[in-house]
Amino acid sequence: MDLNTFCRELPKIELHAHLNGSLSRSTMLQLQRYLADFGVSDKSNAFLDEFQIGSGDRRNLSDCFQVFNIAHSLTSTQDTLAMATALTLKEFEDDGCCYIELRSTPRDTPHMTSRQYIETLIETLNTANTNLSIISCLIISINRGRLPSEGDGIADLAIEYHKKYPNLVVGIELSGNPTVGKFQDFVPALQRAREAGLKVTLHCGEISNPEEVSDMLMFKADRIGHGICIHPNYGGNESTWNLLCNYQIPVEVCLTSNINTKSILQYSSHHFKELYGANIPIILCTDDKGVFATSLSQEYSICAETFGLDASKLARLSLKACDYIFMTDKRKILREKILNFINKNEL
């Protein structure tokens, strides 16, 4: 079996996927057509060709945040939001993903409220859990670029829907443009959600800001995303690196995302090496598979090629990811599924 086929067949766990960054070109075209048929205007026409970030482009991290507006204009109705979610889950399943924690930022649009946004996602995930083999659940996102009061409102909704659907609304996370907003302003909302039983993951160290990174690590989130500027060689310092090593906080590693946003110059100099070497728990994830034109199996494949991981090591990376999922009651069944694959392929 060649590497790409192996990576697709390996049952995988996706723990860091933003819904609106995950829309493939084909999904966006379907949404565009649907909106046009119903006479709803969107601003995707002029930009769709530019949406996916190809290799050799000149966009940096900040520029990336503008491209999300295009996806947002396509998912502004309950119908298209549901379609986008269902199609995206199916694509993850087709790529050999057996469990996904999809994340998204509830927002008011001209056609729905934040509450309806969450309800649409819950309904779609529920249906997907009966119709598809992939197990899916929801992490609710807070955008650090918005006002802390908006974060409070989202935390309230997350807590309310976690109580109603504890097996579906499993976590809360902080994301958004890392150059905007302050982590500390969102701590009360995140803390409240945590006390209500939601798990927490934070985008941490996307840019160099050792003070904020220290605060985030000391918050002891259940997981962090990216974790780039933590090691002293990558814009962190001894103290931030020691905190991560001592707390052993699992890191959602998004290789292609980090390359495309220019946070890392080449795959071979990615901090995966340092994290793996220090035995920090790692989960390979896509971040925004639509924007960065990647897939979870491609991320596994790139990881294997760049860091010389053989099939057995790659499969064990996927197996280990089960320990860090937020739907804790699914750990056993997922472990068994991946172990079966390992045994069948004598890895």
Ligand SMILES: CNc1ncnc2c1ncn2[C@@H]1O[C@H](COP(=O)(O)O)[C@@H](O)[C@H]1O
């Ligand atoms: C590239 N690295 C990243 N760093 C930080 N936040 C990111 C991100 N990629 C995506 N998002 C966050 O996810 C939103 C889109 O999905 P949803 O509308 O929530 O489904 C973006 O607006 C941003 O807030």
Ligand SMILES: [Zn+2]
């Ligand atoms: Zn992200």
